[in-house]
Amino acid sequence: MDFRFTEEQELLRSAFADFAKEEIAPYAAKWDEEDYVPMGIVPKLGEMGIMGVFVPEEYGGAGLGHVERCMALEEVARYSAGLAMMVFTHHLGVAAILDYGTEEQKQKWLPGMCDGSCVCGLAVTEPGGGSDVAGLKTEAVLDGDTWTINGRKCFITNSHCAGVTVVTCKSGEDEKGRAIMTTIAIEKGTEGFAPGREENKLGLKGSFTGELVMNDVKVPVENTVGEIGKGMPITMKELGEVGRASMSAIELGILRGCLEDAVKFAKERILYGKPISKLQAIQFKIADIRCDYEAARLMTYNAAAMKDAGKVGAEFSMAKYFISEAAVRAARNLSEIMGGYGVVNEYAAGRYLRDAICCLPSCGTSEIQKMIIAGETLKKW
Amino acid sequence: MVILVLVKPVPDPEKYNEIQIDPQTKRILRQDAAAVLDPASKCALEEALRIKSEVEAASGDARCEVIALSMAPQTNRDKILECLAMGADAGYLLSDPAFGGADTYATSYVLAEGAKAILAAEELDAFDLIIAGNESADGATSHVPVQVAEWLGLPHLARVCELQIQREGAEGQEGAGGTPVIAATKKTEEMLLTFRCEEPALVAVTRDINKPRHISAMGIVKARKKPLTIWTNDDLKLDEAKIGAAGSPTKAGELMTPDLSRGGRDLTEEDGSAADAAKAILALLRKEGLGA
Numbered sequence: 001m002d003f004r005f006t007e008e009q010e011l012l013r014s015a016f017a018d019f020a021k022e023e024i025a026p027y028a029a030k031w032d033e034e035d036y037v038p039m040g041i042v043p044k045l046g047e048m049g050i051m052g053v054f055v056p057e058e059y060g061g062a063g064l065g066h067v068e069r070c071m072a073l074e075e076v077a078r079y080s081a082g083l084a085m086m087v088f089t090h091h092l093g094v095a096a097i098l099d100y101g102t103e104e105q106k107q108k109w110l111p112g113m114c115d116g117s118c119v120c121g122l123a124v125t126e127p128g129g130g131s132d133v134a135g136l137k138t139e140a141v142l143d144g145d146t147w148t149i150n151g152r153k154c155f156i157t158n159s160h161c162a163g164v165t166v167v168t169c170k171s172g173e174d175e176k177g178r179a180i181m182t183t184i185a186i187e188k189g190t191e192g193f194a195p196g197r198e199e200n201k202l203g204l205k206g207s208f209t210g211e212l213v214m215n216d217v218k219v220p221v222e223n224t225v226g227e228i229g230k231g232m233p234i235t236m237k238e239l240g241e242v243g244r245a246s247m248s249a250i251e252l253g254i255l256r257g258c259l260e261d262a263v264k265f266a267k268e269r270i271l272y273g274k275p276i277s278k279l280q281a282i283q284f285k286i287a288d289i290r291c292d293y294e295a296a297r298l299m300t301y302n303a304a305a306m307k308d309a310g311k312v313g314a315e316f317s318m319a320k321y322f323i324s325e326a327a328v329r330a331a332r333n334l335s336e337i338m339g340g341y342g343v344v345n346e347y348a349a350g351r352y353l354r355d356a357i358c359c360l361p362s363c364g365t366s367e368i369q370k371m372i373i374a375g376e377t378l379k380k381w
Numbered sequence: 382m383v384i385l386v387l388v389k390p391v392p393d394p395e396k397y398n399e400i401q402i403d404p405q406t407k408r409i410l411r412q413d414a415a416a417v418l419d420p421a422s423k424c425a426l427e428e429a430l431r432i433k434s435e436v437e438a439a440s441g442d443a444r445c446e447v448i449a450l451s452m453a454p455q456t457n458r459d460k461i462l463e464c465l466a467m468g469a470d471a472g473y474l475l476s477d478p479a480f481g482g483a484d485t486y487a488t489s490y491v492l493a494e495g496a497k498a499i500l501a502a503e504e505l506d507a508f509d510l511i512i513a514g515n516e517s518a519d520g521a522t523s524h525v526p527v528q529v530a531e532w533l534g535l536p537h538l539a540r541v542c543e544l545q546i547q548r549e550g551a552e553g554q555e556g557a558g559g560t561p562v563i564a565a566t567k568k569t570e571e572m573l574l575t576f577r578c579e580e581p582a583l584v585a586v587t588r589d590i591n592k593p594r595h596i597s598a599m600g601i602v603k604a605r606k607k608p609l610t611i612w613t614n615d616d617l618k619l620d621e622a623k624i625g626a627a628g629s630p631t632k633a634g635e636l637m638t639p640d641l642s643r644g645g646r647d648l649t650e651e652d653g654s655a656a657d658a659a660k661a662i663l664a665l666l667r668k669e670g671l672g673a
């Protein structure tokens with residue numbers, strides 16, 4: 001067993017890290033403070049290969065895998081978890097098109113999605129409750145070769161900037177009255193389709209989260225992503241695998257920020273004539289953050305490697321559950337190590353904590369993850 | 382056109398506090414130091430890549446090949462890969478324990494011989510241009526580029542902050558038939574001096590010449606298919622007396638850490654009032670020859 005990255009992956013990481021240090025780190029605090037979505041950086045993310053890192057070269061991507069994709073998310077999230085949210089949700093929509101889309105859809109949309117000229121999104125959650133996916137109400141009715149879509153989505157990342165959004169709709173009911181779902185791609189500017197309210201979030205600022213409103217939106221049947229009626233498994237697979245591995249990578253980035261800032265502060269802050277890093281109570285907090293970080297790293301890249309190998313399992317949920325809780329824990333530990341400075345917005349500790357809390361519900365709350373983990377465990381063990 | 386770029390791995394400047402120096406040999410223990418591509422080497426490569434894209438954009442079938450060359454331990458293979466990912470077309474690493482412990486003289490000799498071997502291997506007559514970083518972040522001697530040029534009998538210019546390839550008599554007859562001329566500008570304390578010289582030549586560039594591009598995921602994937610050659614002394618067959626520690630006339634003297642601590646003196650205590658303290662400061666400055 002060898003947990004090392006390859007030489008090529010290490011080079012990729014340092015390339016992403018250099019980019020993040022130069023293009024993200026200096027501005028991240030400002031984006032957070034002003035809740036500013038830095039759309040100007042998106043073409044640069046495209047040039048770096050981050051927008052289409054896992055998309056085959058023939059569609060304009062880098063042709064790498066989900067391990068490399070998670071590396072990109074970790075490095076972006078190290079400085080701006082908000083921006084990483086935009087990138088991850090874009091990946092989520094791209095993955096749906098790549099895995100289930102038609103050749104025409106791939107050729108039409110993927111090149112722009114890779115070069116950063118078109119941001120993608122995936123809209124599932126509705127005001128009626130994100131956890132209850134089967135209960136969603138947005139309705140799509142097929143008449144001839146045209147879908148008519150009505151409904152409202154909420155908490156949708158990239159709601160106000162996506163060029164294409166893959167929307168999970170209810171397209172019918174089976175004989176037992178259960179919803180049949182279909183995923184349909186809707187382009188920005190389609191009549192009747194518009195972003196609604198933009199949420200003012202606690203954290204993860206620097207990414208849009210908001211409503212999408214659909215009023216008699218007419219979409220050609222060619223925009224159906226995957227088979228008609230297969231929307232539920234498609235949505236659950238992308239959210240469950242790409243989504244949860246991504247959220248893990250973003251939270252891992254936050255954890256690394258906590259670790260680096262904790263070590264720096266503890267070494268520099270002098271109390272009783274010596275750095276507080278000499279105090280055992282501080283050392284114990286640093287040990288906790290380090291353990292959380294290392295476990296998170298293994299779980300994230302294990303999940304990503306499973307995705308690359310086409311394996312399925314509750315490991316995606318375990319990673320998302322453990323790491324999202326660990327990130328909150330680490331941010332709190334950091335804040336405490338820093339004393340009063342931990343709550344001053346000049347330092348990043350407060351931002352890490354706000355971002356970590358905002359990561360908790362995304363791609364399924366901790367309760368939902370635990371239900372999945374327990375379900376698999378009780379079946380398998 | 383073929384451009385050779387000399388690149389060097391150096392200990393990561395962000396981790397200088399971790400650097401160990403062997404007290405006997407007085408050399409950096411490089412095996413332990415996390416290495417990065419020297420920032421000036423990156424500028425040299427960026428300059429070569431910029432020229433490459435200009436040359437290739439100027440005419441559809443013009444080709445400009447950029448070759449990266451380094452002498453370093455084998456663990457630095459990834460630094461050559463980094464050059465390929467940035468856009469170099471081929472990379473060569475000269476790596477042999479026998480090259481170790483070299484001063485700038487022996488290093489430049491190995492690099493010059495490596496350059497000749499590349500010409501033979503690639504079936505080239507000469508490089509049109511050799512670019513190097515003016516000085517590395519670790520040694521900072523600025524010796525190696527000019528020494529390589531001397532070994533190869535090439536004209537050279539150091540501390541270059543602007544570089545252009547011009548075609549002689551370019552007016553009206555762009556490209557065709559014109560002899561390429563290197564126009565290199567260096568900054569002195571008083572002025573900018575521009576030198577013009579026919580190819581081939583070696584220029585050593587300073588870090589303000591450009592901002593090196595980021596390496597992209599696509600660049601890294603492309604690098605997989607590019608040739609990366611590692612040569613040992615079995616390939617180069619250089620005289621052992623001229624390489625490594627044996628070929629190095631430089632002998633390091635004493636190693637010392639200068640005392641940069643600054644002690645303060647509280648003059649108010651000695652002389653009472655602030656006005657007296659001011660007078661005392663003035664007297665001290667005068668004693669040091671400062672102030673009228």
Ligand SMILES: Cc1cc2nc3c(=O)[nH]c(=O)nc-3n(C[C@H](O)[C@H](O)[C@H](O)COP(=O)(O)OP(=O)(O)OC[C@H]3O[C@@H](n4cnc5c(N)ncnc54)[C@H](O)[C@@H]3O)c2cc1C
Binds near residue numbers: 131359
């Ligand atoms: C920053 C951010 C970005 C997001 N981006 C997107 C996006 O791009 N696309 C998208 O579709 N969605 C997105 N979401 C929505 C996210 O997926 C939902 O918030 C999440 O699924 C939870 O749904 P909810 O908010 O409606 O909470 P609810 O489902 O109403 O849950 C409320 C509470 O009930 C608990 N609960 C629910 N069911 C159970 C159960 N069976 N057993 C025990 N407890 C339960 C939950 O754990 C939670 O504590 C985003 C959310 C956030 C915060």
